[in-house]
Amino acid sequence: MPELPEVEVTKQGIAPFLEGKIIDKIVVHQPQLRWIVPDDVQLACQHKINSVTRRAKYLFINTDVGALVMHLGMSGKMRVVDSNLPRKKHDHIEIELQTGKKLVFNDARRFGSCLWQSPTQPPLKILRSLGPEPLTDEFDENVLFRRSRGKLSPVKTFIMSNEVVVGVGNIYANESLFLSGIDPRRAAGKVSLKRYKLLTENIKQVLAKAIEQGGTTLKDFAQADGNPGYFAQHLLVYGRAGDECEVCQSPIRSVVIGQRNTFYCVKCQK
DNA sequence: ATTGACTCCTGATGGC
């Protein structure tokens, strides 16, 4: 269930082991992932990794000849271990480095991806219509306000849409709407600029806080089962149907919005 | 143009 913070922490965790290192070999054990072109991926072999970057929930392993574009899907995990360590269940891709270490992509549910972006080709289709990064200044209340005018769809669906802003998944959408006192079912076009300002701030804050907490687990990437996990984050509404709201003690209710489980406080959120 | 249903997959969970 990696959301943006988990992907960012993964990036920070693996980058020191990869940057400046040469890829020796890429072994794809399981090509039945969401998207993968195993032959293209091989183009990275024998090239130096210049950097590891992130855009939305995609991780880029950049070389002079192109980039491996990886997505963790629902259950994807990365870890860096000694090359001679045996594979574990659901280890689908192994990227071996000349340093004697390897980056292992493990993904039980196989919603993850590994694509190749050549610098001479147009951007991959999946990268073309991405909205602003939530933690940059490009993402502000004006973006949400302008793009939402006239929209009848729920504000929760709206902020989870990648064309509006990237990286706000189900958990943090629920949490940031709670912190902003906005009913997730409210039509996106009926939310005021003032409330979008609050929502924008809360989205930034909740994501930044999760990244910060994840930073304390960075060392795990060098261990046998690298696991950024969900850290120990305290969730106020997500997964708490029937519990009392910590602010007003009213019950937390759950409903389905856009095929996604949604949690909100009946009293705090209007 | 928008919106909603459906799809991929496995592990966790609950009922019996």
Place this chain on the structure above:
DNA sequence: TGCCATCAGGAGTCAA
């Protein structure tokens, strides 16, 4: 204890 059935969920695809 085991055996279903159900559900979760990112994000693209397809149909309405």
